[in-house]
Amino acid sequence: MSDVICLKQLIGEEDFQKLNELKTICTKQENIFLKLELEFKLNISRMQNQESFAYVNEFFYYSGETLVGYLGIFSSGGETGELTGMVHPLYRRKGIFIRLYDLAKEECKRRKMQKVLLVCDRRSSSGLAFIEATGAAYSFSEYEMKLDNKKYVSQKEKNIVLRKAVNSDANEIARQNFICFGDKSGTEIMPEDDAKSNRITYMIETESGVIGKIRVELNADEGFIGGFGILPAYRNKGYGKQALKSAVDLLLNENNAHHVALEVAAHNKNALNLYKSSGFVEESVTDYYEAQ
Numbered sequence: 001m002s003d004v005i006c007l008k009q010l011i012g013e014e015d016f017q018k019l020n021e022l023k024t025i026c027t028k029q030e031n032i033f034l035k036l037e038l039e040f041k042l043n044i045s046r047m048q049n050q051e052s053f054a055y056v057n058e059f060f061y062y063s064g065e066t067l068v069g070y071l072g073i074f075s076s077g078g079e080t081g082e083l084t085g086m087v088h089p090l091y092r093r094k095g096i097f098i099r100l101y102d103l104a105k106e107e108c109k110r111r112k113m114q115k116v117l118l119v120c121d122r123r124s125s126s127g128l129a130f131i132e133a134t135g136a137a138y139s140f141s142e143y144e145m146k147l148d149n150k151k152y153v154s155q156k157e158k159n160i161v162l163r164k165a166v167n168s169d170a171n172e173i174a175r176q177n178f179i180c181f182g183d184k185s186g187t188e189i190m191p192e193d194d195a196k197s198n199r200i201t202y203m204i205e206t207e208s209g210v211i212g213k214i215r216v217e218l219n220a221d222e223g224f225i226g227g228f229g230i231l232p233a234y235r236n237k238g239y240g241k242q243a244l245k246s247a248v249d250l251l252l253n254e255n256n257a258h259h260v261a262l263e264v265a266a267h268n269k270n271a272l273n274l275y276k277s278s279g280f281v282e283e284s285v286t287d288y289y290e291a292q
Contacts, residue, residue: 037074039220083101137289141286228247248260
């Protein structure tokens with residue numbers, strides 16, 4: 001059987017199925033979490049075709065007809081690319097991932113990305129060994145948290161309203177991304193276009209106006225919360241917990257999500273405490289390393 005590397009701009013339905021099969025094998029082998037963003041990438045491909053998408057993001061390694069290796073580039077803006085992937089346990093130590101990694105790094109260089117981050121579950125001995133071999137420097141960590149449905153109490157009283165974002169909110173979203181997260185990349189996808197792939201941003205409003213934003217995603221029966229921030233002048237007033245619980249209620253009650261998850265930077269103790277007090281528990285830790 002011959003080995004083949006395939007490069008694609010987007011993943012299709014068949015790719016999605018094969019990737020999930022490989023993901024299941026790898027996660028069970030090491031009991032790890034893989035942040036591959038497959039559902040989001042598939043939704044993007046449903047809205048666009050390969051020819052209209054400018055960049056290569058997906059790197060597949062086949063042994064014969066069997067997918068044994070994968071690396072993907074995830075970028076929400078032009079400056080930073082996140083690289084994450086996997087290799088079938090029976091095909092490791094054959095140089096597969098380094099070949100995919102070299103190709104992905106060249107693609108990031110071609111796109112003039114200022115920062116390339118390698119993403120790895122802290123429990124993955126194989127992933128961490130590879131990262132150490134590349135000389136990448138530790139940058140930061142995130143907790144993956146899931147809602148404990150048995151402990152969750154729905155939000156009753158509200159001093160805030162969640163308003164579905166429209167394209168005219170794009171500049172405000174970009175401004176808040178910079179204030180809350182230091183993200184200078186701006187808004188790559190307009191809110192109304194993003195909503196077509198089940199990623200809906202809500203502006204958090206009070207009588208004073210917009211005080212923050214929060215994004216909800218739904219993939220099958222799995223809900224996800226991201227892009228959550230409250231502007232500094234409105235923090236420590238209870239608005240954050242109200243907005244978070246309102247978003248959870250949307251996912252559980254209106255979208256019939258069975259599970260709700262989110263990610264939070266390990267150093268963000270205030271946010272971590274907010275999520276814990278709202279019924280979320282830590283599931284895993286993902287480390288980010290900056291490629292040299």
